[in-house]
Amino acid sequence: MAFSALGLSESLVRAIKEQNYTQPYPIQQAAIPAFLQGKDIIGIAQTGSGKTASFALPILQLLQHKTARTGRRVKSLILVPTRELAVQIQGVFHEFGAKLPQKVKSLAVYGGVSINPQMMQMSGTDVLIATPGRLLDLVSQNAVQLSGVEILVLDEADKILSLGFKEEVDKILALLPEKRQNALFTATLGGDVEAFADKLLISPLKIQIEEEASVPELINQIAYQVDAAKKGPFLRYLLKESDMQQVLVFASSIRTADNIVGKLLKRGIQAAAFHGDKSQGARTDALTKFKAGKLRVLVATDLASRGIDIKFLPYVINYELPRSPKDYVHRIGRTGRAEASGQAISLISPEEAHHFKIIQKKMGRRVPMEPTDQLDLAGY
Template sequence: MSFSTLGLSQALLKAIKEQGYTAAYPIQEQAIPAVLKGSDVLGIAQTGSGKTAAFALPILDLLQKKAASRNRFVKALVLVPTRELAVQVEETFYNLSIHLPQKVKTMAVYGGVSINPQMMKLSGTDVLVATPGRLLDLIDHNAVKLSEVEILVLDEADKMLNLGFKEEMDRIFALLPAKRQNLLFSATLGGDVKTIVDTQLHNPLTIEVEAEASVPELIDQVAYQVSTEKKGPLLRYLINQENMQQVLVFASSIRTADNIVGKLKKNGIEAAALHGDKSQGARTEALKQFKAGKIRVLVATDLASRGIDIKFLPYVINYELPRSPKDYVHRIGRTGRAEASGKAVSLITPEDAHHFKIIQKKMGKQVTILPTDEIDLQGV
């Protein structure tokens, strides 16, 4: 469906075209008209389903019809679980608002960096994208007020709860006006998320995008049988053999991610790690360099990768399998976006074989598993 049929302004349609969006995703088709009408929305969808634009576009349009925000009284609040996602959402709002006649100021705030610069820049903010802990810090410093929030977005609500933000979220809810529009997005609808839906949302439109549907057919999936000790050499062999230039590698632990990066750099492959032990500045710079093509390989843990949204990412490699099939789908869904093809590679040890069978069964798709016995990995 074309974005032009969803009721958005010409200024937004111009920005959409410039960003390279073509047809609207299913969640955008349903959510945008509902948000424009003022309805609450419950979206059950994985990252990669197009949900950020599904709430950013109509919020920007609605703010055009409202008076400018009073200083430090934000109109729209977007709560997110991680710093990376906060930056990503802020960037989406900025890119889509570029042609609006009434300027909309969006700002992302998160922990791990000094609070003072954030306090100084908050003046005049219309849309605040925040992690729960840092938002409460700013409230305690009287740097921001929530009493005039008209639209609340809970993005990746399940992840916020999994990270232990329930108490912070409850404190934030208590500071918000009772009359407001609520938009909640989550990959799952577990007990705590269901409680938030029941207590905070009012007769919401429910939109459910199946996890399997978020894995584009354009993703070419392949796996390699390999022993644990040969994983590193095989990874380097594949990167060099296929001349991979932009590769997102997933590892299950911080230690493994750092080890992979060390070995890649030692063998002349420019790489960086993205995980929770890195400073915010280092993580932001690594992601910036990777997007710009200056770093060939980015090695990430699942949590730190939240918010990585690269339109034409060609390669994802599972150095280690995730715990759940849903996380596997989420990982490989980073590639094959925006109608561009992508390749997802998994390195399967004998210990992984049974788990990978379960992943394929849940995904409803068989993945070709290739032997590596005849590949010469000496000196790689």
């Protein structure tokens, strides 16, 4: 199926082609026509399934007929759990909307940075992408009005609720007009999310993408047996011997991430940490440099597993395994995107071997395991 068959305008189809997208993902095939028809939607899909475009494209089209204005009443509101996801989604709106006949202004707002610049940019915003706390701050400052919202999207709703934002979201919903279109996207549909969806959505179209689709065949997975004490030297060995560039490394704690970065820097390898203890400015700077290829290694905690979106990221390395198989899928799903191949590498200590077997069983895929005990890691 082509994008032109989904009811999108010629100008949007051209914009999609310019970004080298050829065929819509399954969630886009189902969601875009329904969105354009004004239906409420619940989408259940893992990260990397293409869900951002499934609401960004129809919103851009629906806003092509808006009347010009300069006020602070936004028409579309997208609630997200993290700063990184807000920035990522705004990037998608800019990517597809840059050359449309009718300009659509999108703005990402989030905490951890000064509120004043966000207030100054608010005028004329059509699509507001916001974390719940910062949005309520802006409302309290009369910087934004929500009485004109026609479309509401909750992205990563499971994470919004798990991070404790339900009270804030309830306050935001009370400020919105009753008559509006709603869409909720989530990786899982547990009790809390399902109850919330039942309250929010009216006769929604339910779109569920099977979980195995979130591990594309384009991701080449491999694992290495490594003693925990030798993981650092082996990581540096991999980077040097394979001349890896633009490598996203996942660690399970802030302390470990900082330790990895410190040792990489000592050996002349450009690296930066990306976690919750870093300021927003430091995180934004590191991610910008990493995306531009000016930073060789980004070491992240699971804070970033859903927030980093790089079309052609070649490598993801699990320095340590995450707690759940779903988090493992989220991590490796940072590569193998946009129809590009990628490699996911996991360093498995003897203590992690059993847990890795469980992850493979849940994925329904066996990952080849290579020994490392014969390697001379001296000097790494």
